[in-house]
Amino acid sequence: MTSNSALLSIQNLHVAYGNILALQGISLDVREGEIVTLIGANGAGKSTLLRAISGLVPMREGRILFAGVDLRSVPAHQIVEMGIAHVPEGRGIFANLTVLENLKLATWSRKDRANIQKDYRRVFELFPRLAERQYQLAGTLSGGEQQMLAVARALMTRGRLMLLDEPSMGLAPVLVREIFNILGEINAAGTTILLVEQNARQALKVAHRGYVLETGRITLAGTAQELSDNPQVKAAYLGG
Amino acid sequence: MQFYIQQILNALQVGSVYALIALGYTMVYGILTMINFAHGDIFMVSTYLAFFTSTLLLSIAAGLPPLFTFVFTLLTAMFGTALLAVLIERLAYKPLRTAPRISAVITALGVGLFLENFMVAFKPVGPAPRFLPPLIPQINYDLGGVTVSTIQIVIILVSGLVMFLLDTIVRRTMVGMAMRAISWDKFTVPLMGVPVDRIISLTFALGASIAAVGGTLYGMAYTIDPYMGIRIGWWAFISAVVGGIGNIRGAMLGGFILGFVEIFTPVFLPSTYRDFIAFSLLLLLLIFRPTGILGRPAPQKV
Numbered sequence: 121m122t123s124n125s126a127l128l129s130i131q132n133l134h135v136a137y138g139n140i141l142a143l144q145g146i147s148l149d150v151r152e153g154e155i156v157t158l159i160g161a162n163g164a165g166k167s168t169l170l171r172a173i174s175g176l177v178p179m180r181e182g183r184i185l186f187a188g189v190d191l192r193s194v195p196a197h198q199i200v201e202m203g204i205a206h207v208p209e210g211r212g213i214f215a216n217l218t219v220l221e222n223l224k225l226a227t228w229s230r231k232d233r234a235n236i237q238k239d240y241r242r243v244f245e246l247f248p249r250l251a252e253r254q255y256q257l258a259g260t261l262s263g264g265e266q267q268m269l270a271v272a273r274a275l276m277t278r279g280r281l282m283l284l285d286e287p288s289m290g291l292a293p294v295l296v297r298e299i300f301n302i303l304g305e306i307n308a309a310g311t312t313i314l315l316v317e318q319n320a321r322q323a324l325k326v327a328h329r330g331y332v333l334e335t336g337r338i339t340l341a342g343t344a345q346e347l348s349d350n351p352q353v354k355a356a357y358l359g360g
Numbered sequence: 361m362q363f364y365i366q367q368i369l370n371a372l373q374v375g376s377v378y379a380l381i382a383l384g385y386t387m388v389y390g391i392l393t394m395i396n397f398a399h400g401d402i403f404m405v406s407t408y409l410a411f412f413t414s415t416l417l418l419s420i421a422a423g424l425p426p427l428f429t430f431v432f433t434l435l436t437a438m439f440g441t442a443l444l445a446v447l448i449e450r451l452a453y454k455p456l457r458t459a460p461r462i463s464a465v466i467t468a469l470g471v472g473l474f475l476e477n478f479m480v481a482f483k484p485v486g487p488a489p490r491f492l493p494p495l496i497p498q499i500n501y502d503l504g505g506v507t508v509s510t511i512q513i514v515i516i517l518v519s520g521l522v523m524f525l526l527d528t529i530v531r532r533t534m535v536g537m538a539m540r541a542i543s544w545d546k547f548t549v550p551l552m553g554v555p556v557d558r559i560i561s562l563t564f565a566l567g568a569s570i571a572a573v574g575g576t577l578y579g580m581a582y583t584i585d586p587y588m589g590i591r592i593g594w595w596a597f598i599s600a601v602v603g604g605i606g607n608i609r610g611a612m613l614g615g616f617i618l619g620f621v622e623i624f625t626p627v628f629l630p631s632t633y634r635d636f637i638a639f640s641l642l643l644l645l646l647i648f649r650p651t652g653i654l655g656r657p658a659p660q661k662v
Contacts, residue, residue, distance in 0.1 A: 144645045172551075172552060175550070176547070176550065176551075195550070195555070196550035196551065197552075197553050197555045197556070200550070200551060200552065200553035201553050205551075206551045207657060208551060212545060212546070212547075212548035212551065214540070214541045214544045215544060216540055216544045217537060217540055217541060217544070218539075221537050221540075224534070224537065224554045225537050225538060225541055225549075225552045225554065226535070226553070227536070228534065228552055228553040228554045229553035230553075273552070277552070277553055289378075304364070349526055351640055
């Protein structure tokens with residue numbers, strides 16, 4: 121399962137909150153250009169995994185390699201600079217900043233000024249609604265628009281790998297489809313994606329491969345097709 | 361009429377200093393939701409930095425242009441005070457970042473007491489009040505019965521300029537954006553690539569150097585002593601709360617309101633009522649508008 125060409129390689133990862141082990145020996149790979157999804161119930165440890173990759177929670181054991189570099193003890197803000205963008209659970213929009221300021225802040229560690237201008241244009245093409253509202257406070261956006269802003273902001277960091285934590289949460293089905301279409305476009309343009317979702321049906325539709333996470337352990341792995349056809353997955357996550 | 365214009369000028373002068381100190385309280389509160397009760401004493405230390413710098417400068421090189429003396433003293437006090445504040449933040453507050461909030465508040469009170477008593481015990485300072493040497497020549501202009509001094513003009517203009525600069529930094533620069541983002545949600549900010557600890561230190565440094573501007577200006581007009589930080593610190597803290605703590609423009613407004621309270625209370629009441637009026641204002645505000653004049657109630661985060 122482990123291959124040397126993996127962009128992200130996680131080996132035997134353990135994460136604990138106090139005495140509670142949230143992740144108990146996770147190993148997974150994400151290869152360049154893939155969309156990999158992580159499905160699992162509430163509390164299975166999906167968000168914790170993403171937060172560990174981003175350096176927001178410390179790991180107790182194991183290794184996280186990104187493009188061959190060990191992320192242990194790299195501070196979170198440098199992990200962004202290395203190329204990992206993270207769309208956090210609940211969007212994490214700065215409601216007291218304008219839409220444009222939210223995007224601008226995400227360019228903090230970038231030095232390629234010319235490309236930043238290009239990326240604004242690209243982001244506003246992907247999300248025309250954000251272009252219309254760029255001078256509005258982000259707190260005045262609707263839930264769907266805030267999710268778009270969260271994705272747009274992650275794009276502005278120009279990460280090679282984008283981690284997404286439940287981008288469909290709380291959105292109407294039309295918007296969920298729109299967001300997933302855009303994720304497909306972003307991936308086609310070259311960004312690798314690790315997607316955490318409770319909406320397994322949508323996630324498996326867009327992903328190449330997937331893992332099933334249950335109470336801190338990976339219980340199943342396979343291509344999106346294999347997982348969709350798996351009777352256990354069908355029963356537990358796809359509504360029979 | 362002249363009397364009132366005179367008093368308004370005096371209130372602007374005192375209010376400027378309160379506003380400059382209030383900014384430090386409000387910035388730290390905005391970013392860490394912590395009240396840095398040592399801030400008044402940090403202001404006190406800044407006046408001594410100005411005192412020693414200017415005394416030394418004038419003793420080794422008398423006859424320097426006043427503009428140079430003033431600017432050099434100001435910058436040295438700002439730099440030294442910023443350094444002190446960052447040191448305090450790193451050594452005393454940062455280890456308590458995840459501790460209950462009350463621990464940091466008690467620590468801040470302790471740091472304040474330490475600074476006061478250190479200065480009293482420190483031989484070159486001691487408990488006696490002191491005067492700064494004149495940094496700029498004091499000239500009094502008589503404008504139709506209203507007296508305006510060069511010092512008064514410098515205090516009001518320099519304070520105004522510093523407040524304008526700070527407002528611009530917070531509103532227009534990346535650092536200011538990062539500060540505002542941290543005040544909303546400091547856990548998401550690292551995901552933007554922003555080094556949160558560095559921004560927090562920078563906030564302390566900025567707040568302290570603005571207090572040092574206030575300290576230098578204050579020292580040009582009044583005597584200084586190691587206990588001055590207590591009363592002035594409290595008044596500046598009330599200014600920040602009255603204006604809406606966490607709100608930059610609120611702190612400025614609050615500073616001027618307290619300046620007017622200080623100057624106009626003795627016009628109508630015995631001057632010993634000053635603290636009574638200031639604290640009553642604080643109490644009334646906490647009862648009827650706890651978010652302060654310009655502060656908005658924290659919106660629900662969805």
